[in-house]
Amino acid sequence: MSTESARVLQPDKRRRRIDRDELGRISQAMPERDREVLRRIDEHRYLTTHHIQSFIFTDHGSTDSAARTTRYVLARLERLALIRALPRRIGGVRAGSAARIWQLAPAGARLLRDEGQTYRSHEPSLRFLQHCLAVADVHLGLRALTTIDTVETIDVATEPNSWRRFVGTGGEQRLLQPDLASIVRTRDYVDRWFIEVDLGTESLPTVLKKCGQYESYRASGIEQDVHHAFPLVIWIFTSQTHAEKVQSSILRSPRLTPDLYRVVTADRFATSAQEWLQ
Numbered sequence: 312m313s314t315e316s317a318r319v320l321q322p323d324k325r326r327r328r329i330d331r332d333e334l335g336r337i338s339q340a341m342p343e344r345d346r347e348v349l350r351r352i353d354e355h356r357y358l359t360t361h362h363i364q365s366f367i368f369t370d371h372g373s374t375d376s377a378a379r380t381t382r383y384v385l386a387r388l389e390r391l392a393l394i395r396a397l398p399r400r401i402g403g404v405r406a407g408s409a410a411r412i413w414q415l416a417p418a419g420a421r422l423l424r425d426e427g428q429t430y431r432s433h434e435p436s437l438r439f440l441q442h443c444l445a446v447a448d449v450h451l452g453l454r455a456l457t458t459i460d461t462v463e464t465i466d467v468a469t470e471p472n473s474w475r476r477f478v479g480t481g482g483e484q485r486l487l488q489p490d491l492a493s494i495v496r497t498r499d500y501v502d503r504w505f506i507e508v509d510l511g512t513e514s515l516p517t518v519l520k521k522c523g524q525y526e527s528y529r530a531s532g533i534e535q536d537v538h539h540a541f542p543l544v545i546w547i548f549t550s551q552t553h554a555e556k557v558q559s560s561i562l563r564s565p566r567l568t569p570d571l572y573r574v575v576t577a578d579r580f581a582t583s584a585q586e587w588l589q
């Protein structure tokens with residue numbers, strides 16, 4: 312980076328608002344990798360330092376080198392007022408410096424989006440934060456499937472790009488909201504999955520109601536018309552007991568199609584995913 316560009320990337324730390332001209336100069340001088348950091352945080356709302364390292368800083372000779380570079384880039388983006396770290400009391404939900412949690416600052420959102428859009432960073436509830444971080448964990452788990460010899464590409468859509476709109480049987484507009492939607496292409500097949508991440512905060516009736524929404528969307532035929540098959544619905548739980556209760560309830564329900572669902576705990580997801588792809 313030239314000295315002139317570096318000078319552009321050092322706004323006054325005391326300023327809370329970056330005007331349009333300065334934001335334009337920052338954007339022009341910004342390395343693509345820094346922009347990718349902003350996009351990835353925007354995609355998941357909240358990410359830890361470790362998440363960002365695992366998503367983006369993967370071409371270093373060692374883990375220590377990747378960690379140092381990640382921290383350096385995040386510190387620069389924070390000085391530029393493009394990202395913000397959550398307060399330590401929330402960040403403490405995960406231990407260690409790699410668990411520092413980041414969100415976009417208003418200037419970072421403006422850099423990525425239309426100037427007219429409003430964005431306010433805020434302190435999330437612990438429940439919402441934990442869910443966002445768990446979804447990011449699963450996203451990374453999906454990306455790790457590329458280490459399987461038969462897997463060629465993996466595409467992952469986060470909310471709201473994972474959502475599906477359809478018309479219910481009564482003509483009402485309905486919205487299905489998976490946490491993630493993935494497409495795994497292997498040498499022989501294309502596997503599509505809708506993924507729900509549950510930390511044990513949803514009651515069993517709520518989970519089964521969501522399964523009913525998938526059944527309704529399946530009945531619409533939209534996915535089948537486009538892709539000739541309906542995706543598997545993957546439920547990921549933190550509790551083995553909760554997972555077993557959901558699995559048993561799905562099998563007993565006359566309204567649900569058991570073959571449509573896979574129920575697994577988070578620590579078994581990677582192993583189970585490999586089995587599903589065989």
